[in-house]
Amino acid sequence: MLARVVHLLPAELKTLLERLPEQMQEQLEEIRIREGRPLEVGFRGMSRFMTIDGNLRQTADGAYKPSADTCRKLLERITNYSLYAMEEELRRGFITVSGGHRIGLAGRTILEGGAVRGIRDIGAFNIRVAREVIGASALLLPKLIDRARKTLHSTLILAPPQQGKTTLVRDMARTVSYGLWPGYEASGWPGRKVGIVDERSEIAACVRGIPTFDVGPRTDVMDACPKAEGMMMLLRSMSPEVLVADEIGRPEDGEAIREASHAGVSVVATAHAYDLQDARGRPVLRKLLDDGAFTHVVELKRTEQGVMHRVVSAETQGRPAPRDLPPSQRAGEGPVHVSIGRQRADDP
Secondary structure, three states, X not given: OHHHHHHHOOHHHHHHHOOOOHHHHHHEEEEEEEOOOOOEEEEOOEEEEEOOOOXXXXXXXXXXXXXXXXXXXXXXHHOOOXXXXXXXXXXXXXXXXXXXXXXXXXXXXXXXOOEEEEEEEEEEEEEEOOOOOOOOOOOOHHHOEEOOOOEEOOXXXXXXXXXXXXXXXXXXXXXHHHOOOOOOOOOOOOOOOEEEEEOOOOOOOOEOOEOOOOOOOOEEEEEOOOHHHHHHHHHHHOOOOEEEEOOOOOHHHHHHHHHHHHOOXXXXXXXXXXXXXXXXXXXXXXXXXXXXXXXXXXXXXEEOOEEEEEEEEOOOOOOOOOOOOOHXXXXXXXXXXXXXXXXXXXXX
């Protein structure tokens, strides 16, 4: 995975990270670069600090510390030497680069009228490595198919950051678009027209409007567009049968999803929440669930064995499970371990 982002790195960082063992380079998920502070890398849900000789440590003692010049070079590379052209991205606190890799930024904010207009004096970067995992949704999809309509149920996927939500919905879109329905009963179902609203350019990783990830032959992507506006544009112009959106949560997102559900379109969306109980603490998500906009909820949790999913259907959504119960004793279905990185032999 390092090879996918190495072109973004200044020479000193590139040289250092290439000292990692090859297996570790393939498992790389995050590179956290903080000016004058220890370099941190993330892989398989863990994080370690890195020394100048390429060793990894749990503590920051003796770790390599990127200089101000190294951070300046990195910023120039990821903005194509034009901070002004990235004004909107800086206001949102991240930049998405070719390949769907998202780079989070932290520094001193610029305020205008009480609202954040941008970030200056940037001193911290988080490079999140995007990856395509063909077959990531294979074990989950059979629980989400709508047999009556021969499509997907409207589904809300919940998890904290970095649990595999985007990887999962990308593969769901691909599978539905190709018509690769799971199981004997669904084997003859046609592929469905899919619309993806890719506000952060992470799901399809479009370059000049063309997806670089395989999201299927019947898929249309509204790239770098706010979710609510993008969903309405796709509904009006592209007649999708399944809509996919990442990280919903604003009131306008909720209105667009209700509009889609009234139009008979299945919606697959992700949101940040630990579980269904947490989601119900967010007014927009709670109203969508109470209104029946989502008939199924999927909770994702990363473990050492892989990614565990738990599906809660409409019948049990009104009775969130206590957190202190093991998943097998909660309402809904028990845990299924999905090793996303090892779903198929031809995974990248």
